Amino acid sequence: MRNPHAGEPFELSDAVIARHLEDLSVPALLLSCVHLGETEEERRAILDGPLRPQGIYLNEYQGFMSAEDQAAARELALGVIARWRDRGCPEPDPVPPAMLEQMMDWAACEDVGADYVPMMLEEMGLDGRDQRAVEATSGAADYPVVVIGCGMSGLLAAIRLQEAGFPYVVVEKNAGPGGTWFENTYPGARVDVGSHFYCYSFEPADHWTEFFARQPELAAYFERVMDKHDVRRHVRFSTEATGATWDETTATWTVHLEGAEDLVARAVVCAVGQLNRPSVPDVPGSFDGPSFHTARWDHDVDLDGKDVVMVGAGATGFQVAPTIADRVRSLTVIQRTAQWMFPNPGYHDETGPGVGWAIRHLPFYGRWFRFLIFFPGCDTGLLAAKVDPDWEPQHQSVSEINEMVRVMFTEWITSQVDHDPELVAKVVPPYPPTGKRTLQDNGSWLRCLTRDNVELVRAGVDRLEVDGVVDTDGTKHPADVVVWATGFHVNDLLLPLRVVGRDGVDLRESWGTRPRAHLGVTVAGFPNLFLLYGPSTNLASGGSIILASECEVAYAMSCLTMLATSGKQTIEPTQAAYDEWYQRVQDEVRTMVWASPHIEHNFYKNADGEVHILNPFRLVDYWAWTREADPADHVLA
């Protein structure tokens, strides 16, 4: 069978191909041409030639190549591709492993490092195999599993359980799959990780119409993947799980459902997400008009010509405001803390027809494009997030690299609004960069704030009145509609599920304000329970949460495989492994900017100022640790 990434044959004219090439990333295009070389010399001629990227940077798809070099590279590629077309588009011979490593170094403009190569190869699956697929597991049929949630992680778990042969049911409170991408339909909702990377490694997508897809395309993607993998018939939509209780005598979990019969299973995968339960601050007073949280957007409320007050502006509000500003009469944004933003001029760019065509037809183009998005954003962000205790002043930046980032971000912000010193004073954050989630910016946010009908208020909310919102400076902002862009109950993991494990222990009660799980997935005293996107798995400085989920699911499946093949009843982490992981996470996370006492408000911290939701380690390490469960860290009984 032809390698699915090797390109479907085509018969386009040179002129049409040339038009498609205009839409492409030149480094990824040249790497595709390396695959097309018929001899080692032809391949080397490209890799050793003068047309090459000059640097790698997040969302910089052209590798800083000059316009002349890009044009010359496209011309070279057109010749290679046309000759391949004329030969009937045969499947290219595999590139030897040593050359693949050189191709990575070429794309990265640096030695990618021996530890990254296997992860990147697995992620890209250049041999056409889904290298994270799970083999049929003997004994799996005896271990029915309930998956709670059919968002990105729950769907992934379902696909892997199906591959392995575990009987499973997914319960999902919503009427469709996709979780956050099903629920967040607010105007302007789009992903801020490049779409060609923000998709499952084994289900790359050639159909994204924008480089950072909007919510409807994402929701459609998860529907499509669900159907392609024949998961739908296992999902009970509009069915909410309220909790799960472990029965030691039968070694089963009973999953309790709202308004439906309990389900009984040998294992539970809990995939309810971290950004799932909207948080609306409890402020006194009441407002008489329409009012809703962004994750519960009321599309029946017409905003045209209305006075709108939006409270909060993190990642969500940042997308909402520019999208609605030209429809409303006035928009008041009450934003307690300014946000750092990352320059990404192409944030709203369309892909053009060439990108989809290239992913379908040019061997491995999509795979190398994924590499170009993934590698520069993988772990380098951690360097800027690490606190140097000797660095001063800590309230401004936490290390030399962090200071460089602060200067760069500050220049990006001020360059857009330097004509308005009052606004500059409001929008340049007074805390170290990357301490809160950094937002992608193409200028739309600050452009929106300079509109005559938009006002940015740097304050909190004091109270509601029937016809407006009063801020903490005492100013009243009249409103026809109030929008709460105030985020989620991120630190109340699993809320409102009641999960009761061995000896009647309630999981959320036992955690208190300190949720934890071994590798973010398994919990001592809660056998056969697997959390996805659980404690210490969120990413604050790069990568994609889909990759993190693929790691977590690999680890969970490895545990389940160990269980099923052993024929035993239960698997759980040893107390020692569980405690050691927690300590290791806490020791590391305390050294990161997210825990800085100079950041007053930050959803990464719990009420005690501690961070329990973030993964402070390199993704490449987390990937290595989760590939296979270590039997020494587990108790099988």
Ligand code: NAP
């Ligand atoms: P968020 O980043 O937590 O922002 C919440 C906003 O509400 C902040 O401005 C916050 O102010 C404010 N706020 C919270 N409580 C408040 C209170 N009591 N009084 C006044 N203001 C208050 O929430 P979000 O914007 O919904 O984003 C959450 C996460 O969702 C993101 O970090 C990201 O992971 C994900 N997300 C991703 C995308 C994307 O991929 N494009 C888009 C949207 C969301 P402070 O800053 O002062 O706390």
